Amino acid sequence: MSRDVPVRCDGGNDSESRDEERANGPTNFLLNGNARPRWLNDILIIGKATVVVYGVFIGLGLAAGLDMNGIVSTLQQVTLLAASFALVVLALNLHWGYTGLFNIGVAGFMAVGAYTMALVTAAPDATFPGLGLPLWVGVLAGLVASALVGFLVALPALRLRADYFAIVTLAAAEVIRLVFNSSALHEFSVLGVELGTGGGQGMSFPNLRNTVSRELLYVGGDPTAGPTLFGRPFMAVGDRLELSPSVVEGWVYTVVLVALVAFAFVVITRIGNSPFGRMLKAIREDELVARSLGKNTDRVKIKVFMLGCVFMGLAGIVWQGRRGYIDPNLFLPIITFYIFIALIIGGSGSNTGSVVGAFLFAGLLFEGPPFVQRIVDATFDLPHPPTVYDGAVALGDLDPMPLLGYAVGELPNLRFVLFGAVLIALMIYRPDGILGHRNEPASPIDLTKERAPREREHAVADGGEEDE
Template sequence: MSASDTESEDSTGALAALWEKDVTKIGALLAVIYGVYILTGAFLGFEVRGQINSVASLTFYIAVFALLALALNLHWGYTGLFNIGIVGFMAIGIYTMAIVSKAPLFAAETGRSGGFGMPIIVGIIAGTVVAALLGLVVALPALRLRADYLAIVTIAMSEILRFAFLSGDLEQFTVGGYVVGLGGGSGLILDFTQPVQAFFTAFGLYDVYLGFVDVVQVAVPNNPKPVVDGLVYGVLLLFVVVGYYVLMRRIGNSPFGRVLKAIREDEEATNSLGKNTDAFKTKAFMVGCGLMGLGGILWFMTQGAITPNTYRPRLTFFVWIALIIGGAGSNTGSVMGGAIFAAVLFQGPRYLKNVIETLIEVDAPSGFGPAVSPLISNLDPVPFLFYTIDSIRQLQLVIMGLVLIYLMHNRPQGLLGHRKEPASGVPLERPRRASGEREGGGTPPAATDGGSGSGDSGGEDR
């Protein structure tokens, strides 16, 4: 074999080894997604401000769906807990954070409610803890149930919370002299310091950040700070995704995580080995719910206001679709599924509509009847296609449903397929023997003096 062939094989092997790394798969997927969005923005004629807005929005949704998919993976992928009340834990997280960190009011004012005025980091911690405690309350009766019954309890919990937030009785009340409340149907105004400012202020770098915004103003005139804030916040959320990912990996590879996987495969067998499966499931459920609460806080804390009807069950199913796309049980798949869902199914229809309208003039009919009539009477599909393009945002849920049906029939294991998971804390593979070494250790008979074949039989116990 020539030297060039050897170098080629080494290069191919190195590339294959690099591709096997999960971080490479995630990085390649994100590079493709961002490349497509930037090229699409250029095609649509976006200026610098529009491109930054596009990338910031994409980054934000990739991060939040990846966060929530990772949290759900702890429940379903690791433990086999069928939780479809995700949005309820998101809601309790952000509502708790709002009550803790909103500016205080000390006298009742009609239609308004304040908070306790605590720092924003205290509110984030409080929201996460309360979501975990709610998980405990739900877990105590619900985890004795199986499959569909657990799902019914969790979705019922999320709807009970939403109607509680809508209740006029809880709209405003007094606690220790502070006027607080859930805001009723009008929701709550989030008047605390924005997270980007709070983050850089905590490290004494806010003036440096403002200097960076001034530099950006050269390319993005007319108040670039909101645009830069959105992009920076999305980047910060990606670092939180890395934290979630590392935490999930450590849980999965720990003895605790291996028990969770055993519960998922066969709870009765795990229980027969002396493991208190109810305790393990309760802990896993609490941790996952706390992470969902934190995900809800990070999603909605920059929105300026929150209302109860935002937290309808469809958000739960968005997260489930993201997890199914990537593959339950795979942390890498959860991140990739969140990215694909955000870029293709959540944000993609709007961009597709803009591209089509840029290429052709879409003269859509005013309603469904005028769109279908030409198709039936004259076999003319153009009005119906134009109507579909014009209504693509409203058809988003239909598209998601079709994608979900396809995945469940053709790729139920997700994007990455069935992946092997570690069953122990140390490698169990038999180490490779050097050339000429035999099974029991020592040298082969032909290599020994006198050909006795006795050799050294004290090989390492494997």
């Protein structure tokens, strides 16, 4: 009795498919996106985006005659900014992409984390004093404060949706910023302990970048001491490339941020594949249906909002706290606007898209125009007329250089026009973002490896193995 072979939809059969996979071997595994594990595919996508951004900056740097130290320093600054964006974009994706919570108060929760860390770690004898506690205590305090503020904001907003929820979060963010900007908190006392945020002047605290990088690089955090086991590879590469110590320290801090982004990526991905994550997506699609199935959607939204605020507070700590100084102007609503652009570019609902969108936005759209301006100014001697009218008048005399010089001088401001052009192009050609079209698996296991029920029946009926 001949054995039936299940026929595929494309006219082939499963045995032919298996023979073809064995013939192609591991090369097919690397080239075929469907054969790769999802995590490997995500790494390759992020790697391609990184290569594109790095290639642009390296090419511009070499064309301008930058030395190795200048190029590596530029790449470090771009990577640091991209990692900072990626961390907070992942948090926003948890709110908006997974749950449908239109949170446009991101900058406010970043401010809560950064200011709490500053108040806890600032020296008691500083101009605007703090508690003088260790750095790790300040970071934990900032995360807890961000979660608590997120809880307080979520409570009155539970019954609101879409635009109304957005208005509440935006108002909360502005209230937070204005509170830190208030003269009432310029200097104040709590239980006899003197504290101060400096109001509009801002406040200083131990430099987060120098503290973290030097503790990891040098024994006891002392630059005059020898390197640690972790710092030896960085010091060796720095010596070989003749990099300055500040560039090496900057890369160490950047690597820490990249590790935090990887941690947030894994945590949020695991959440999305869990039963809790499927509940979030159900709320996003239709909260009434989820509620009718007996789910406590209010409690779920509070939990996910608090968790997202924790990551936003962490982003505020590592991003804006790296200078050892913060002020309320670092947390304007436009920061939230930047985060949303990065998420829209990558694709809402995709964690990989969040990282890719953050890297492309930070590298090509945010840091790219000012870098091009510096390169052109250092390479060419262009005139800089005070107004565009003067450049247009010179153009009438067949002299385009003044208008070109004016355009180059305004590149940092013209990038806002570029933001709008990119968003318009995305809405027309890729409304879901670069990776927003990717399917979100509802099951945490790979169902493509499971055989159809009909195939299992054939195998058992013809003497195949059961329950392999």
